[in-house]
Structure formats: C-alpha cells, structure tokens
Amino acid sequence: MRYISTRGQAPALDFEGVLLAGLAADGGLYVPESWPQFSAAEWRAMRGLSYAEVAFRVIRPFVGGCIPDADLQRMIGEAYATFGHSAVVPLRQTGPNDWLLELFHGPTLAFKDVALQLLGRLFDWALQRAGRRATIVGATSGDTGSAAIEGCRGRANLDIFIMFPQGRVSEVQRRQMTTVADANVHAIALAGTFDDAQAMVKALFNDAPFRDRVGLTAVNSINWARVMAQIVYYVTAALSLGGPDRAPAFCVPTGNFGDIFAGYAAARMGLPVAKLIVATNRNDILARFFSGGAYRKDGVTATISPSMDIQIASNFERLLFDMHGRDGGEVRRLMAELDTAGGFSVSPNALAETQHLFAAGRADEAATRAMLKTAFMQGNGIAIDPHTAVGMAVAASQRAGRAVAADIPLVTLATAAPAKFPDAVQAATGQHPALPPRLADLFDRPERQTPLANDYKTVRDFIDQHRVTA
Ligand SMILES: *Cc1c(COP(=O)(O)O)cnc(C)c1O
Numbered sequence: 205m206r207y208i209s210t211r212g213q214a215p216a217l218d219f220e221g222v223l224l225a226g227l228a229a230d231g232g233l234y235v236p237e238s239w240p241q242f243s244a245a246e247w248r249a250m251r252g253l254s255y256a257e258v259a260f261r262v263i264r265p266f267v268g269g270c271i272p273d274a275d276l277q278r279m280i281g282e283a284y285a286t287f288g289h290s291a292v293v294p295l296r297q298t299g300p301n302d303w304l305l306e307l308f309h310g311p312t313l314a315f316k317d318v319a320l321q322l323l324g325r326l327f328d329w330a331l332q333r334a335g336r337r338a339t340i341v342g343a344t345s346g347d348t349g350s351a352a353i354e355g356c357r358g359r360a361n362l363d364i365f366i367m368f369p370q371g372r373v374s375e376v377q378r379r380q381m382t383t384v385a386d387a388n389v390h391a392i393a394l395a396g397t398f399d400d401a402q403a404m405v406k407a408l409f410n411d412a413p414f415r416d417r418v419g420l421t422a423v424n425s426i427n428w429a430r431v432m433a434q435i436v437y438y439v440t441a442a443l444s445l446g447g448p449d450r451a452p453a454f455c456v457p458t459g460n461f462g463d464i465f466a467g468y469a470a471a472r473m474g475l476p477v478a479k480l481i482v483a484t485n486r487n488d489i490l491a492r493f494f495s496g497g498a499y500r501k502d503g504v505t506a507t508i509s510p511s512m513d514i515q516i517a518s519n520f521e522r523l524l525f526d527m528h529g530r531d532g533g534e535v536r537r538l539m540a541e542l543d544t545a546g547g548f549s550v551s552p553n554a555l556a557e558t559q560h561l562f563a564a565g566r567a568d569e570a571a572t573r574a575m576l577k578t579a580f581m582q583g584n585g586i587a588i589d590p591h592t593a594v595g596m597a598v599a600a601s602q603r604a605g606r607a608v609a610a611d612i613p614l615v616t617l618a619t620a621a622p623a624k625f626p627d628a629v630q631a632a633t634g635q636h637p638a639l640p641p642r643l644a645d646l647f648d649r650p651e652r653q654t655p656l657a658n659d660y661k662t663v664r665d666f667i668d669q670h671r672v673t674a
Pocket of ligand 1: 347461463464512591620
C-alpha cells in the first residue's frame with residue numbers, strides 16, 4: 205500500500221513512512237492511494253470475531269506488508285487489552301433503533317485511546333526496526349495529551365513531552381498527565397494559553413537543527429495511523445446491527461474531522477453505511493459547510509464540549525481531496541484561499557455529491573445541557589458526557605426531521621466518559637459522575653510536572669537535557 209499527499213507534491217510513502225512522517229513535506233495529509241475493498245462475504249465472515257481479530261483484518265491491507273502479521277497481531281492484541289470492557293467498544297441501546305457506541309473504556313476515558321494505544325506501539329516497533337529513537341512533542345488542551353502519554357509510556361525508543369497551559373486544564377485532565385511515573389514521560393505546565401503551547405510546538409518543528417538532533421515527531425490527529433485505527437469500530441458496530449445486510453447511520457461529535465473521516469473510509473472500503481452525520485457544537489464551520497458548501501473561519505468560542513472547540517478542522521482536507529477528484533493542485537488552491545481570504549466555497553455539484561453520504565447539524569450550549577439531562581433521565585441514571593450530548597442532540601433532530609428513517613439503526617459515538625467532564629455533568633444532572641475503579645485513586649497519586657516559562661530557549665533546553673539519548 206502506498207500513500208499520497210492531498211497536495212500532490214510530496215513523495216509517495218509506504219505505511220512505515222507515513223507513520224513516522226505525520227504531515228507530508230508539502231504541507232498536505234497522507235491518504236491511501238486506493239481504498240482496500242471488502243466484499244459482503246468478507247464482512248459477514250467477521251461477524252462474531254473479537255474486536256482485536258476484526259481490527260487485524262481491517263488494518264492489515266493498510267499496513268501493506270510493512271509489519272509481519274504476527275507482530276501486527278500482537279500489538280493490536282496488547283493495545284485493546286488495555287480497555288476496561290470485554291467488548292472494547294460496546295453498543296448500548298438508548299431508543300427503539302438508537303444506539304450509543306461507547307468508545308471511552310480506554311485508559312484515559314476518551315475515544316482517542318482507541319488510536320493512540322495502537323499508535324504508540326506501532327511507533328516503537330518502527331523505530332526499533334530503524335535503529336533510532338524519536339522525541340514526541342505535543343500541545344494539549346486536555347484529552348489528546350493524556351491519551352498520547354498513555355500510548356507512549358515506557359516505550360523503549362520514545363520520549364514524550366506534552367505541554368499544557370498551566371492552570372487551564374481540568375484537574376482530572378492534569379492528573380492523567382502528571383501522575384504517570386515512567387521516565388520517558390514529561391508533562392510541562394507552560395505559563396501561557398493553549399495557543400502559546402501550540403505556537404511553541406510549531407517553533408520547535410521549525411528549528412531544523414533541533415528537529416534532526418532529537419528526531420522530533422508528532423502524534424497529532426493528522427497522522428494517518430490514527431484514522432486507520434478508528435475505522436475498526438465503524439465495522440464492529442455495523443456488523444453487530446446486521447451489517448453488511450443492513451446499513452446503519454452514524455452520528456459523530458466532531459472537531460478535527462478525524463473520527464468521522466474514519467467512518468467515510470469504512471464506507472469507501474465497501475461497508476454499507478446509510479449516513480454519516482457531522483455533529484458540531486456552536487463552533488460550527490463544518491455544519492455550515494455541509495449545508496451550503498462554504499467553508500469559512502468564524503473565530504472559536506469556549507464550550508462545555510472543549511475537545512470540539514476548533515476554528516478549522518485539519519482532517520477535512522482529506523475529504524476535500526476526494527471531493528475534487530484527488531486533484532492535489534485544486535486542494536492547494538483552496539487551502540491557500542483559506543489562508544489568504546479566510547474561506548472558500550466548493551461547487552454545487554461537489555457539495556451535492558458529498559450530501560449523498562454526509563449530513564450535519566449543530567447543538568448550542570442550551571441544547572447540549574438539555575440533552576445531558578434528558579439522556580440521564582431516560583438512561584435510568586446513566587450519565588453521558590457533553591461531547592456525546594452534542595452528538596445525541598443532533599441525532600435526535602435528524603430523526604425528527606426524517607433525515608434518518610425510523611427503520612435505519614442510528615449509532616451515536618460516545619466519545620468520552622462522563623467522569624472526564626464532571627462539572628458540566630453535575631450541573632445538568634445533579635449527580636457527580638464517579639471515576640471507574642482503575643482511576644479511583646487518581647487524586648491520591650503523586651504528581652510530577654515541570655512548570656516552564658513561555659520562552660523558546662527554556663523549553664528547547666529542557667527537552668535536550670531530559671530526553672534519553674542512546
Ligand atoms: C477529540 C475529541 C472529539 C473530536 O474528534 P475529532 O476526531 O477531532 O473530530 C470529540 N469528542 C471528544 C471527547 C474528543 O476528545
């Protein structure tokens with residue numbers, strides 16, 4: 205399997221290449237040169253297999269022989285053994301033909317674990333084989349940092365430095381990053397905002413001597429391997445609900461468009477999918493795009509679903525590429541227009557084409573809070589988290605507007621556990637969601653973090669001095 209860039213000017217790479225590269229050299233994102241195809245019989249043959257077994261079958265063609273089967277199987281098995289539910293990602297029924305796909309049973313209680321538990325292992329494997337080490341640096345506003353740390357802790361060939369804005373992440377989020385004892389994990393409390401932390405990461409990547417010296421790399425959401433790992437749960441959910449002989453719809457709480465793009469990939473691989481519904485909070489650039497074809501920046505405001513507070517959606521470029529006949533020149537033109545003019549529009553034809561598969565809706569803060577409460581009452585006291593509430597609110601309005609017929613199973617992705625966002629959940633339901641047993645002592649564990657000034661040299665020197673050199 206070869207991978208090509210959405211901007212058409214970077215060399216094609218194999219799986220190992222895109223895994224370690226992250227972003228393409230031309231600023232684009234890597235996508236498979238062609239979509240692996242599965243027949244109805246091949247999907248049917250996956251019914252009843254374990255999550256890890258389905259994952260192996262779905263992921264194998266994307267790896268394209270880069271990793272021996274036995275190694276791939278072992279890493280997949282280990283990654284999903286860290287989940288606290290025997291089904292890994294169980295479905296829970298919430299209505300006559302409505303379901304929640306619980307993606308939050310991993311170590312950090314958000315769906316990002318599904319990809320990052322595997323990614324850390326794949327990275328370590330590839331570095332071992334190449335005989336080198338890498339340094340992962342990331343900025344986080346909360347969820348990604350802890351999931352990346354959990355995926356990389358204790359790996360022999362990796363150091364990971366995660367910067368979070370000091371005093372601006374929740375206590376649960378901070379403790380998930382600072383209570384990890386492994387020597388290759390470094391949590392940096394940066395004196396600044398999330399934007400400062402992100403600018404710091406950019407500056408480190410732009411420092412070529414440093415970048416080469418430490419083998420700098422990222423595990424952010426544009427890494428193809430993350431999308432790849434997320435395809436699997438669309439498959440297991442569809443098969444549980446009668447697929448491929450019945451096509452479910454999926455409603456996906458969306459920020460950077462990585463999660464829902466994995467659903468699109470599943471559909472392109474031949475999995476029958478009735479609809480993919482993009483659910484946004486009031487930061488609704490994607491919902492506006494799917495209703496009118498204009499993709500236009502509009503600032504970003506803080507909500508109770510912070511992991512979806514985005515100005516632009518980085519993975520959307522992958523869909524744009526397919527929408528324009530995989531013409532990298534056209535994607536370059538649109539992305540330049542986004543930079544210079546703050547937005548662009550696609551043709552009515554291109555929009556109509558995507559609307560066969562995609563629909564979209566938004567839920568504002570009032571609708572999100574109302575759904576937190578409604579779901580709690582209807583779920584007999586089982587709470588959901590605010591991101592999932594955005595998804596359920598949009599799913600309900602799609603049902604009410606008959607965009608999804610009553611006989612189509614509608615699966616909303618539950619992207620985080622309620623205990624990860626206890627304040628918003630308590631405010632809406634009156635009940636404080638408890639941490640699961642494996643995290644019950646989170647508030648008693650010793651913390652280890654380094655406060656650093658928002659100063660380039662300070663941060664760079666800290667990384668140089670604390671990474672393991674071998
Ligand atoms: C990251 C995240 C999202 C958004 O996912 P994307 O892949 O960026 O669209 C939604 N919910 C939660 C809880 C998240 O952590």
